[in-house]
Amino acid sequence: xxxxxxxxxxxxxxxxxxxxxxxxxxxxxxxxxxxxxxxxxxxxxxxxxxxxxxxxxxxxxxxxxxxxxxxxxxxxxxxxxxxxxxxxxxxxxxxxxxxxxxxxxxxxxxxxxxxxxxxxxxxxxxxxxxxxxxxxxxxxxxxxxxxxxxxxxxxxxxxxxxxxxxxxxxxxxxxxxxxxxxxxxxxxxxxxxxxxxxxxxxxxxxxxxxxxxxxxxxxxxxxxxxxxxxxxxxxxxxxxxx
Numbered sequence: 001x002x003x004x005x006x007x008x009x010x011x012x013x014x015x016x017x018x019x020x021x022x023x024x025x026x027x028x029x030x031x032x033x034x035x036x037x038x039x040x041x042x043x044x045x046x047x048x049x050x051x052x053x054x055x056x057x058x059x060x061x062x063x064x065x066x067x068x069x070x071x072x073x074x075x076x077x078x079x080x081x082x083x084x085x086x087x088x089x090x091x092x093x094x095x096x097x098x099x100x101x102x103x104x105x106x107x108x109x110x111x112x113x114x115x116x117x118x119x120x121x122x123x124x125x126x127x128x129x130x131x132x133x134x135x136x137x138x139x140x141x142x143x144x145x146x147x148x149x150x151x152x153x154x155x156x157x158x159x160x161x162x163x164x165x166x167x168x169x170x171x172x173x174x175x176x177x178x179x180x181x182x183x184x185x186x187x188x189x190x191x192x193x194x195x196x197x198x199x200x201x202x203x204x205x206x207x208x209x210x211x212x213x214x215x216x217x218x219x220x221x222x223x224x225x226x227x228x229x230x231x232x233x234x235x236x237x238x239x240x241x242x
Contacts, residue, residue, distance in 0.1 A: 050077075055074050069182040158171045
């Protein structure tokens with residue numbers, strides 16, 4: 001594990017200038033094990049966190065215990081800013097899925113520093129708008145698309161997040177079938193059936209916790225056909241299929 005000095009330097013690199021520099025002296029490094037709750041749903045806390053090492057999951061649970069996965073976070077991600085800005089209860093839980101090192105920043109300090117400078121205020125506004133756009137697309141998918149098409153959309157997002165090289169992407173570690181089901185509002189069996197079909201068609205290939213997308217263009221075309229137009233892909237993923 002890198003030392004504290006390198007972690008502080010990483011914090012300054014991950015946040016836009018001058019925000020990273022201004023928050024350096026206020027940040028507290030926190031080391032956590034896997035499966036620890038960082039933020040609980042409806043907590044009355046306002047701290048903001050920057051992920052320096054490790055991975056976390058943003059999720060909600062229904063009254064009957066069903067898990068709904070909202071996002072997975074990795075190094076460089078920021079979370080907790082909603083409560084820091086509006087001082088309302090936490091909108092979701094965040095739990096570590098591996099060993100993590102986080103920079104913990106008091107919410108009031110983050111709000112004051114981020115909003116005081118036009119450059120960082122614009123950065124924060126664009127970040128929040130990006131989350132709204134993604135949630136809008138997910139609402140559309142849940143209400144308008146069949147389960148298999150919702151899975152196609154999620155696989156395309158994973159491909160773009162992993163990085164596309166020569167029309168291929170490697171998602172590693174890949175979400176489990178149960179995790180994918182929780183992301184798209186379905187069940188594991190439906191995800192397994194569709195992944196088996198996509199593997200038979202040569203579009204995906206799975207080996208353990210690695211999921212290879214062998215034809216990202218074809219997957220994007222399937223998404224385009226189900227959604228109705230290329231504009232949806234541009235809004236959802238920031239690019240159109242080539």
